[in-house]
Amino acid sequence: MKPEAITSSYRRWAPIYDFTFGRITNTGRRHATKVANTIGGRVLEVGVGTGLALPYYNPSVEVTGIDFSEDMLIRARAKVAEEKLGHVRELRQMDARELDFPDASFDTVVAMHLISVVPDPERVMAEMARVCKPGGQILLVNHFARDEGWLAWLERKFAPFADWMGWHSNFPKDRVLGVQELQLMEDKPLTSLGMFTFLRMEKAA
Structure with missing residues (x-):
């Protein structure tokens, strides 16, 4: 996706994200933050959005969040203030x-x-x-394309609307597995239909 498409898409999503896509994706959010909490230390959340995951981090974990969309960040900052999330740095x-x-x-x-949203x-x-850090963890939650079946067909049908939807329905998993210093440690479906997948990678020490 192009940066301008991301900005436009998430400006539309920001006011309703928590009550729509945010609810659908809650299982992955809870799982990833649970794993991050067991590791502890400093956490960077890339694509923090409206801050839906921020309350799930333990107070002992120091969290930094970044996002491309200022519209999303406005809501995330409000959430931090309202819920007094002191662990968010x-x-x-x-x-x-x-x-x-x-x-x-x-x-x-x-x-x-x-x-599956970012341009590169x-x-x-x-x-x-x-x-x-060397020995640290990269935790991903995402929807990845299927190779066969009716859901794979549906993903291909929605693919041309990626800029409007704000995500790619047919994003291949192998595009995230090519970093040499990262070793895939866990590949786990998070729902019965396999709509979302959790990947845990470790950086070489």
């Missing part, structure tokens, strides 16, 4: 293709329902690996 507008953090800054990098997913994966 900062929320910043940023392009995930060029993360403004030093190398090896975070123990865990989390990206939920993001990687391979570059985003490389950036997330760069800012992750």
Whole structure:
């Protein structure tokens, strides 16, 4: 997706995201934050959106969130203030293709329902690996394309509407598995239909 399409799409989604797509994706959000909590330390959430996951992090975890959409971040900041989420260190507008953090800054990098939205997913994966500490974890939750069946057919039908929907319905998993220093440790379907998948990767020590 092009950056201008992302901005336009998420400006439309921002006011209703929590009550629509946000509810559908809650299972993945709870699972990823549970894993991040067991690791502890510093967490970077790439594509923090309206901040739906922020209350699920333990108070002992230090969370930084970034998002390309300022409309989403406005709602995330309001959520942090309203719910007094002191473990959230900062929320910043940023392009995930060029993360403004030093190398090896975070123990865990989390990206939920993001990687099929960004214009250059391979570059985003490389950036997330760069800012992750050696031995740290990359946690992804996303919908990935199926190879066969009626759901695969449906994904292909919706593919031309990616810019309008704000995500790619037929995004292939192999596009996130090419970073050399990342080893896939876990590949887990999160729902009975396999609509969303949890991937856990470890950066080489």
